[in-house]
Amino acid sequence: MQAAQLFVGLDIGGTKTAVLLVDSNNTLLGKATLPTRAATPDELLAAIARAIHTALTEANATPQQIESIGMGVPGQVDPATGIVQMAVNLNLQTYPLGAAVSAHFKVPTFLENDVRTAAIGAFNHLCQTEPVQTIAYLSIGTGIAAGLVLNGRLYRGHNGMAGEIGHMLVETDGEPCKCGMHGCLETIVSGPAIVRQFLAINPQTKSQVRHAGDVYCLADEGHPVAQNVVKHVSQYLARAIQWLIMSYDVEKVVLGGGVTRSGHRFLAPILREMATLRQQSSLAAELLLDENLHLISPDFNPGLWGAVQLAKQIFLEEVAVATAINAS
Template sequence: MNAQTTYAGPWRVGVDIGGTKIEAALVSPAGEIVASERVPARPGNEAVLDDVTALVRSVAGHLGDPKSSIAAVGVGTPGQVDSATGHIAHVVNLGIEELELGALAGERLGVPVHVENDVNAAAVGAARALCGNDTSGTIVCLNFGTGLAAGVVTEGRVVHGFSGAAGEIGHVPVDPNRFPCPCGQRGCLETVCSGASVARLWPRTIDGRPPMPDLIDRARAGEFAAQRVLAMVMHAIADALQMIGQAYDPRLIVLGGGMAKTGDPFVQVIREELHEREADCPFLAGLKLGERLRLAPVDINLGALGAALCA
């Protein structure tokens, strides 16, 4: 069952699988997280299955009413995900080549388990957190993590596309720097504006600061090398935003992932890049993309919330 246009419903558990941790959240019929637990992620098929099922059982134990029960479980995970079958593949950080996660976890738990791509799950969670039960229009969550991808939610439902590749804008090869990408192409957007690429382009941070806030601060201070790298990164981000804005015309564009934790300074430099482009293009100015930007809430596990709402 997909996320619906209302979030009222039975109790659910959402699970967010990451490269370093797995977190489960108990989600009420009103669509609110009421309890959560996490464990360090362990590699391997059996370890992931064991951890997911143990966390679901544990967090479900927070239900105060013994008559209440979990109706469904949603799992958000990186890698290639077939949301129709629950099959996942190529979860590199956890050493998973292939795993029938939905079916096997469902057998162990005795409830339906829906598996969703982690960025898609986060997009559903972001839509709920920022818009409540108003699911009108399209919300896009642009995730600046190890890679770059977009989760697209229209009228409360995830847009998967024909093969499940909707939103994979990180591998659109339009960046003029033409850096090689692990996917086999050159010039993919994520070779310049993902978290991993910014760390590669700007490894000279001071006192172990994260690359993005350090890069912005030092560019603002007039450091030429920082200004050069920031210009590259912002050019690619603005390209990504134009693709999203012109392809989906979303109500909101939510900025998520590690880079977005830089906060308001991150949004400000993006808006400055967009304003420069708008100065010469009335069409782009009319879209007002900068006004649609929102930071993903950092006090909610959007992946776990969204996974539950997709279940």
């Protein structure tokens, strides 16, 4: 009996590396989540290999069954070369991560920025229930960025930076941002920014409030400072959603990332702010609709499934090239 063809999807973050192992029918055979070790490129490569081997062990499979690997990686990624640049959380400045992983497992490997990878996963997931062609995936976590799928295809932009709305300037003389500017959207609506804004007024709660979800819980319980922070954050998120809809005329804005795991507590205040915008503008009333939003289920990891899609894409491209060569 012929061994199954296996495809690997990886979501590599600054603190953890997650992996899925599937067959050609997208049947989940193995998975793993391990700490990311990234003091050096060699240590990162070892951590990636360890995660993949853990998933292989669960599936009772071998590395020789892997056909291709897809990876979502933070930072600036060149999919054509597999080179990762400015991935601060991975200690990578300019490193050929794609080639290194490909050489280690001796299979084709395809890399993409993590948010854009998640956009691919979110798009394919949404297409299972709705006939969409154009979406923006808005990730709200440690940072904030959008991945764009326009007319069924990932849109990267001229410099591969399309959707980096986290670094749009929204508050003059605002908080410093890691990009070097002050007052970027990310300094208001990201997870760390939400916690910082709350603790600036309630520093005595530092031991109890460590994550954005804690602030949302307190707001839901009626805490006035938490409610003010959530309202401020939601105003800017509603505007960001409006920017994406007005700029790209997307059918859906899909919300994902760690902050969105607060579920209804996260979504409800955004919907209220969107209603306020609709009252101010007939154009907003026509285009900025509640049904334009889709909140990703916490049980679905779009980054991992997007990486699986990348793996299958590079495999099919390799097969097409080989077929063309054999036919010539």
